[in-house]
Amino acid sequence: MTEYLPPAVERELPTREARDLLALVRDLAAREIRPHAADEEEAGRFPRETFTLLSSSGLLSLPYSEEFGGGGQPYEVYLQVLEELAAARLTVGLGVSVHSLACHALATYGTKEARAEHLPDMLGGGLLGAYCLSEPAAGSDAASLTTRARRDGDDWVLDGTKAWITHGGIADFYTVLARTGGPGPRGVTAFLVPGDAPGLSSARPERKMGMKGSVTAQVHFEGVRVPDARRIGDEGQGLTVALAALEAGRLGIAACAVGLAQAALDEALRYTTERRQFGRPVADFQGLRFLMADMATGIEAGRALYLAAARLRDAGRPYGRQAAMAKLFCTDTAMRVTTDAVQLLGGYGYTADFPVERLMREAKVLQIVEGTNQIQRVVIARHLLGAEER
Known part of the structure; x- marks a missing residue:
């Protein structure tokens, strides 16, 4: 066959x-x-x-x-x-x-x-980068970060620890957010740090539920010297720099989520078409067809949402609200679609012999990284209601 x-x-x-x-x-x-x-x-x-x-x-x-x-x-x-x-x-x-x-x-x-x-x-040039914003005690509240950069002549000296860093310990360069001033968002500055800088080290990679091939680790800075020429933007502009990057990054996560969900749907379509029960393919049963129709609809809606946000960005128009919506919707959709794919494969879906169990484990992290989906709701609501709390 x-x-x-x-x-x-x-x-x-x-x-x-x-x-x-x-x-x-x-x-x-x-x-x-x-x-x-x-x-x-x-x-x-x-x-x-x-x-x-x-x-x-x-x-x-x-x-x-x-x-x-x-x-x-x-x-x-x-x-x-x-x-x-x-x-x-x-x-x-x-x-x-x-x-x-x-x-x-x-x-x-x-x-x-x-x-x-x-x-x-x-x-x-074959280099690989990493982005260092989160810390052990500063995740969603990025403005509370404590990694410090102090001026020493024409250099800056960095001390502190960053957490949950994708490519931590294997990256060739790090974009690092560090505190150069007082507390709050206006005291943070961005730096470009070489991966082989003396004093830079990493912890043992995290043991994760999924994406086990992706290295996630704490990165330590102990007296890491960085020339002022590697400062990015003005002093105190770091959170503006960081949040602009995250707006774009949320669209990347949304697109990855749609790809993951599409892979799960394709596997479910393949399996249910080839698997026979009661003398016919299980894809002939209406209950399974309806489930796959819902999965496909969510994927198409997510794709349309992230592309609409991308086109706003390409046109030079504000897109922060749409980026947060895309990240929220697409990652929730990926979680639901991969869970449904496991269900459609039955017992086989729960085994590592089929990819859907891995896809389901991987989908979970997309609801967490680059701003949890609860934070995305905060961002969306702020856009709807204005900058001030109501």
């Missing part, structure tokens, strides 16, 4: 170049990423060589200016690339999103000299 192939995702892309790019990404994912995903996740192996390949293929630089080695692609294209990568393996899709997040501060707020010096290697 010929294996059932779920219908391809129908995408609305702005150019022929974008269509060719998505075809390249799908082919690369099918050959280089998806075949190894299950075994490497079970072994907890980070696929550094995959990121080297993505860098050499121009896929770590897509949303950034061609002037500094970027791909010059609009966000609506970049996010659909992320979706395809996450559908093949979330560790890869999310890793690309985090790398892009780590580049955002310098690309947006850095001096022209600093961008010219560092961005080409960050975007296409």
Whole structure:
């Protein structure tokens, strides 16, 4: 019997170049990423060589200016690339999103000299980035961070600990938010720190429910010296820099969530079409059909929501509310779709022999990273009601 192939995702892309790019990404994912995903996740192996390949293929630089080695692609294209990568393996899709997040501060707020010096290697030189905002006692309340940077001549000296850092300990560079002034959001400044800086170290990676191939670890700064030329933006501008990056990063998480959900739906379609009970494929039973129809509808709605936000961003219009909505809706949808996929496969869905149990475990983290979904509701409500509490 010929294996059932779920219908391809129908995408609305702005150019022929974008269509060719998505075809390249799908082919690369099918050959280089998806075949190894299950075994490497079970072994907890980070696929550094995959990121080297993505860098050499121009896929770590897509949303950034061609002037500094970027791909010059609009966000609506970049996010659909992320979706395809996450559908093949979330560790890869999310890793690309985090790398892009780590580049955002310098690309947006850095001096022209600093961008010219560092961005080409960050975007296409095989380097991998990490983003250091959260701390053991400062997660959702980012303005309470305590990592300190003190001025010493032409340098800054960093001391403190960052937590929940994707690529912690293996990154080549870190975008770090540290306190240079008094308490509150106006006392924070952003820095670009090399991964091999003396005094920088990492803890043992966290033991996680899912995404075991993605390295998440605390990063320690003990007297780490950083030249003032590596300061990003003005002193005290760090939280503005950080939150601007997170707005863009939320769209990356939303796209990854849609890719993960699509992978779970495709597996459920394949299984229910080939699995026979009572003399016919289980996909013929109305209860299962209705469940899959709801899964597909949620995925399409999430895709439309993140793309609408991306198009606002590409047009230079405010998109913070829509980004928070996309992150909230798409990650909740991924959790629901992967749970339903496990149910559709029955006992097999609960085993590691089929990918849906891994996808379900991985979906959970997307409701937490880069602002929990409860924080997204806070952000949305503030946009609706105005900056002041009512």
